[in-house]
Amino acid sequence: MFGSAGAEQQIDNASEFTQPMQDIVTRICFGEIWQRPGLATRERSMITLAMLAALGKEPELKVHVRGAIANGVTKEEIREILVHSFLYCGIPAMVGSLRAAETVLNEIGA
Template sequence: MIRDDLYDIGLRQRRDMFGPEGAEAQVEHTTDLNDKIQDFVTRYCFGDIWQRGGLPLSDRSKVTLAMLIAQGKSHELRIHTRGALANGVSVLELREVIVHSMLYCGIPAAVEGLRALEEVLAEKGLPSSIDDEAEKAGVPA
């Protein structure tokens, strides 16, 4: 892969969102089979689109999660749930994206979103209770 500013910015964004396992571990273990995808994701997805003004990273994460729920992409949903937490999206906001998706994507899609959130919270040792945060925001828990 060609290293340039766009690539370096993308790799740094991937590291910030997904840690070294989602950055260096992905791109350093590419093969002839997947190198073009890894390069595209690093350079254009995270080095370009995720860097644009107009939406903060936390909003980009929420939009991404909503689209992944709509498409039923459970693997990517878990990856981007981790990234959303790293981008400052609260557990309450994640729950609300999932609840809102129920209206437009259906109950099974929302359940998969909730399952992903619960798994990521458990994996990270984070509490799943949102009662305090919901009360402060005036949202029914």
């Protein structure tokens, strides 16, 4: 999602306690799964935002908003994905996700 430099930074920032989790996330999630053929990283980012909104996982959604922007998803597309989540996930999921996304978009100047 953030390239090899981003993965290395996550590994370097992991504590001894969180190292096993970071290894799994880096190898399996961002290695094997995100690198599979069939979907572009942009599409994977969009799907991930929708799933995180559905689950109400705003802290992870914030991380993935940054990744989505890096993968070419526009601010407007992010908004529409999260507004669309209302239909299938409910108002609280949409509201929380939009607030989390807006925080990150403001932080990065998008």
